[in-house]
Amino acid sequence: MYAVDDKGRVSLPAKLRKYVSPEANDAFVITRGFEKCLFVYPVDEWNKLEENLRNLSSYDPEHRRFIRAFLELASESQLDAQARLTIPQELREYASIQNEVRIIGTLDKIELWNPKVYEEYKSSEPESYESMAARVMR
Amino acid sequence: MYAVDDKGRVSLPAKLRKYVSPEANDAFVITRGFEKCLFVYPVDEWNKLEENLRNLSSYDPEHRRFIRAFLELASESQLDAQARLTIPQELREYASIQNEVRIIGTLDKIELWNPKVYEEYKSSEPESYESMAARVMR
DNA sequence: CCATAATTCCCCACTTTTCCCCACTGGTAA
DNA sequence: TTACCAGTGGGGAAAAGTGGGGAATTATGG
Numbered sequence: 001m002y003a004v005d006d007k008g009r010v011s012l013p014a015k016l017r018k019y020v021s022p023e024a025n026d027a028f029v030i031t032r033g034f035e036k037c038l039f040v041y042p043v044d045e046w047n048k049l050e051e052n053l054r055n056l057s058s059y060d061p062e063h064r065r066f067i068r069a070f071l072e073l074a075s076e077s078q079l080d081a082q083a084r085l086t087i088p089q090e091l092r093e094y095a096s097i098q099n100e101v102r103i104i105g106t107l108d109k110i111e112l113w114n115p116k117v118y119e120e121y122k123s124s125e126p127e128s129y130e131s132m133a134a135r136v137m138r
Numbered sequence: 139m140y141a142v143d144d145k146g147r148v149s150l151p152a153k154l155r156k157y158v159s160p161e162a163n164d165a166f167v168i169t170r171g172f173e174k175c176l177f178v179y180p181v182d183e184w185n186k187l188e189e190n191l192r193n194l195s196s197y198d199p200e201h202r203r204f205i206r207a208f209l210e211l212a213s214e215s216q217l218d219a220q221a222r223l224t225i226p227q228e229l230r231e232y233a234s235i236q237n238e239v240r241i242i243g244t245l246d247k248i249e250l251w252n253p254k255v256y257e258e259y260k261s262s263e264p265e266s267y268e269s270m271a272a273r274v275m276r
Numbered sequence: 277c278c279a280t281a282a283t284t285c286c287c288c289a290c291t292t293t294t295c296c297c298c299a300c301t302g303g304t305a306a
Numbered sequence: 307t308t309a310c311c312a313g314t315g316g317g318g319a320a321a322a323g324t325g326g327g328g329a330a331t332t333a334t335g336g
Contacts, residue, residue, distance in 0.1 A: 011323050104210050130172045136204040
């Protein structure tokens with residue numbers, strides 16, 4: 001659990017920072033995530049994703065809509081000298097993030113959650129962790 | 139049975155340590171296990187597992203949920219000069235580990251249990267060891 | 277185009293946590 | 307007994323995380 005100060009700043013935990021490619025040069029793109037969380041992509045990962053988005057067709061209404069939703073709130077930001085990111089107000093509102101965040105590293109990106117929202121998300125699943133694992137992991 | 143000190147440190151028994159690949163360089167990833175135990179993976183084993191996770195689709199809600207649950211508490215940690223690992227507070231809480239742990243080597247990883255929880259787990263299986271063997275090993 | 281307001285960014289300072297080091301105990305083997 | 311290794315405990319330095327002041331930049335309104 002990490003603090004968000006009044007300026008909307010969040011420390012990226014050292015534990016996660018060490019997995020971020022130096023290529024990213026401490027730059028990240030924050031955008032709207034799924035289940036009301038925020039996605040934080042190191043820029044190198046973001047660029048790969050952007051390539052995939054370019055392969056969508058802006059002539060397909062569905063694709064168009066998705067691209068807009070995904071990029072609407074996207075915002076690049078640089079770590080400050082204390083390894084913090086500033087989360088834009090609109091994104092904080094989207095994710096209902098006030099003074100605390102839960103931070104989860106998920107392979108290609110980092111997720112930021114309102115802790116309460118995350119707990120609700122977890123408890124909204126009736127299936128146990130164990131049986132989910134048995135199914136998902138083959 | 140091994141001690142956990144106030145700083146959350148646990149000695150990895152020499153008996154188990156000798157089976158860990160030198161490739162792991164004394165680095166381990168601890169995460170949430172099944173039946174409220176903790177999994178401790180030598181990094182080389184963890185990397186294999188991570189590959190499998192990367193093959194899941196983060197656009198599938200089920201997969202996404204599993205990835206989050208699995209990685210939420212995951213934390214890399216290095217053996218100290220006395221061959222101990224520090225277990226993060228949140229993981230200790232998850233597994234109800236206080237001052238003592240039962241440590242079980244299970245082929246690809248090591249499990250840490252609250253001793254009492256482990257006893258309860260054992261006695262929760264009515265089937266005998268022998269008939270279980272007959273069924274599982276065929 | 278200027279003046280003012282608002283926001284962003286940079287810097288410094290403090291607190292908390294983590295990690296490194298040293299020391300001790302008890303058991304086992306020489 | 308002595309030497310050694312495994313396991314345990316704790317103090318202190320270093321790193322990580324947190325908070326806020328103020329300059330620089332950008333936006334807003336006249």
